[in-house]
Amino acid sequence: MDELSAGSLYLVVLGTLALALAFKRVLRGKETGVKLPPGPWNLPIIGSLHHLVGAHLPHRALLRVSRRQGPLMLLRLGEVPAVVVSSPEAAMEFLRTRDPPAAGRATLDIVSFGGKGIVMAPYGEHWRQVRKVCVVELLSTRQAGGEEVSRLVEAIATTSPATASIGMTQTLAALNNDIIARAVPTAGLRYLRVLKVVATLAGSFNMVDLFPSSRLVRWLSCVERRLREHHAQTVRIVDSIIQDRKENEASASPGASAEDDDNDDLLDVLLRLQREDNLTFPITAEIIGALISDIFGAATDTTGSTLEWAMAELMRNPRTMEKAKQEVQNALGQGRAMVTGADIGDLHYLQMVIKETLPRDPRYWKDADEFMPERFEKNGDDIKATTVHMGFIPFGAGRRQCPGALFATTTIQLTPVNLLYHFDWTLINGESPESLDMGEVLGISIHRRSDLRLHAALSVSSGFLRHSDRDS
Numbered sequence: 001m002d003e004l005s006a007g008s009l010y011l012v013v014l015g016t017l018a019l020a021l022a023f024k025r026v027l028r029g030k031e032t033g034v035k036l037p038p039g040p041w042n043l044p045i046i047g048s049l050h051h052l053v054g055a056h057l058p059h060r061a062l063l064r065v066s067r068r069q070g071p072l073m074l075l076r077l078g079e080v081p082a083v084v085v086s087s088p089e090a091a092m093e094f095l096r097t098r099d100p101p102a103a104g105r106a107t108l109d110i111v112s113f114g115g116k117g118i119v120m121a122p123y124g125e126h127w128r129q130v131r132k133v134c135v136v137e138l139l140s141t142r143q144a145g146g147e148e149v150s151r152l153v154e155a156i157a158t159t160s161p162a163t164a165s166i167g168m169t170q171t172l173a174a175l176n177n178d179i180i181a182r183a184v185p186t187a188g189l190r191y192l193r194v195l196k197v198v199a200t201l202a203g204s205f206n207m208v209d210l211f212p213s214s215r216l217v218r219w220l221s222c223v224e225r226r227l228r229e230h231h232a233q234t235v236r237i238v239d240s241i242i243q244d245r246k247e248n249e250a251s252a253s254p255g256a257s258a259e260d261d262d263n264d265d266l267l268d269v270l271l272r273l274q275r276e277d278n279l280t281f282p283i284t285a286e287i288i289g290a291l292i293s294d295i296f297g298a299a300t301d302t303t304g305s306t307l308e309w310a311m312a313e314l315m316r317n318p319r320t321m322e323k324a325k326q327e328v329q330n331a332l333g334q335g336r337a338m339v340t341g342a343d344i345g346d347l348h349y350l351q352m353v354i355k356e357t358l359p360r361d362p363r364y365w366k367d368a369d370e371f372m373p374e375r376f377e378k379n380g381d382d383i384k385a386t387t388v389h390m391g392f393i394p395f396g397a398g399r400r401q402c403p404g405a406l407f408a409t410t411t412i413q414l415t416p417v418n419l420l421y422h423f424d425w426t427l428i429n430g431e432s433p434e435s436l437d438m439g440e441v442l443g444i445s446i447h448r449r450s451d452l453r454l455h456a457a458l459s460v461s462s463g464f465l466r467h468s469d470r471d472s
């Protein structure tokens with residue numbers, strides 16, 4: 001098996017970093033005076049693209065070239081110079097000490113509202129302000145997911161046993177949308193559907209991104225046209241959501257909004273900031289739209305695929321699954337309807353399972369391909385300090401590190417704990433742990449190539465009544 005095997009969030013990070021850094025943080029040496037790293041030999045027009053041929057996933061091709069060139073290399077992707085960072089140390093060094101100007105991909109410029117949100121905003125006053133809004137107002141104090149995970153458990157528990165084959169890809173993606181959508185409840189399915197198309201189009205390699213100055217390429221590209229159309233739809237949907245919310249607020253009784261401050265969702269917070277007008281620039285409807293899109297985009301794909309890989313790894317490793325289940329059931333006893341964030345602190349093995357879903361670099365981890373949560377036991381208390389140096393930066397580092405890390409961590413722990421506590425999971429269609437497909441495809445992060453379909457039976461510990469019992 002390939003040394004960066006499926007299930008590794010390090011892949012997500014590597015993919016994210018490689019793609020983000022390759023496309024998003026493009027160094028323009030002559031503008032910045034930064035000394036550019038060396039790269040492989042280039043051809044006219046296509047630049048370094050021929051070095052990437054042969055791997056079906058771009059991050060793997062980048063990894064292959066980086067093995068020859070070193071962890072920091074300069075590629076020319078068509079006409080676009082790109083610095084690719086592919087080792088944790090180089091990434092840490094790069095992310096901590098340098099802040100190259102963002103020169104966005106042509107397609108991402110469209111979907112990011114021209115950098116008016118956070119993800120594609122170049123370093124500067126606008127980014128500083130919106131980042132503060134995200135960290136202080138939107139993400140740090142919000143606990144993700146309790147209600148939604150509970151609904152998910154109930155939905156699975158009440159699925160008729162005869163047909164209880166659960167499509168984990170859709171189920172976990174729906175859970176994440178549910179969690180994030182709580183922040184924008186009126187966003188609705190239409191918004192999420194459009195956003196998904198936008199993410200798929202923007203997540204792929206596009207000629208327009210390689211030759212942004214070519215009018216011919218832009219004219220021939222249907223991707224750019226489709227992105228513009230879908231982006232216009234998201235703008236219309238967000239505008240109508242804002243309009244509805246403002247009308248509701250206007251018709252609500254005076255004082256009601258102050259009472260509900262604690263329940264404010266993401267849109268409420270942004271509208272309040274717009275009214276207060278305390279930032280160094282006005283929060284326009286466009287900025288609100290851009291921030292909402294960015295947060296959905298940054299949150300759903302990453303969290304959903306992490307959860308899916310974690311479940312897949314557990315299914316592929318029955319002994320690990322059994323050990324994790326034992327820990328959860330021993331710690332929580334029988335008959336609980338819901339496991340909450342407060343219960344997670346004692347579940348050390350489960351936390352190691354999540355960590356193990358994240359790093360997979362053979363230069364730092366022995367038998368990196370083996371799914372061995374126990375490897376974290378050995379490092380004991382030093383784990384926090386050592387992981388930073390050992391290739392464990394799933395949420396990035398430096399100024400642009402993930403502001404949703406806390407939010408995401410709650411979801412990626414709370415969901416599997418509940419899934420393991422309430423259900424016994426089995427593979428279906430004659431699949432065995434050894435034959436389980438662990439192939440990958442590229443989206444905003446690395447996804448499973450095939451949908452993970454599992455059978456769920458209510459476990460003895462679960463407090464949810466069996467479906468048949470409920471009916472009788």
Ligand code: HEM
Pocket residue numbers: 009012013016020024118119120131134139294295298299300302303306394395396397399400401402403404405407408412
């Ligand atoms: C397992 C889940 C997640 C992983 C692995 C992850 C990883 C990352 C990484 C590596 C970056 C830095 C990218 C770069 O340097 O360009 C990032 C940025 C970001 N993430 Fe996350 N993330 C996750 C979940 C979330 C969630 C749940 C949210 C919001 C609710 C979120 C919001 C953001 C935002 C807004 C940024 C851009 C920050 C900036 O540019 O200043 N992420 N994430």
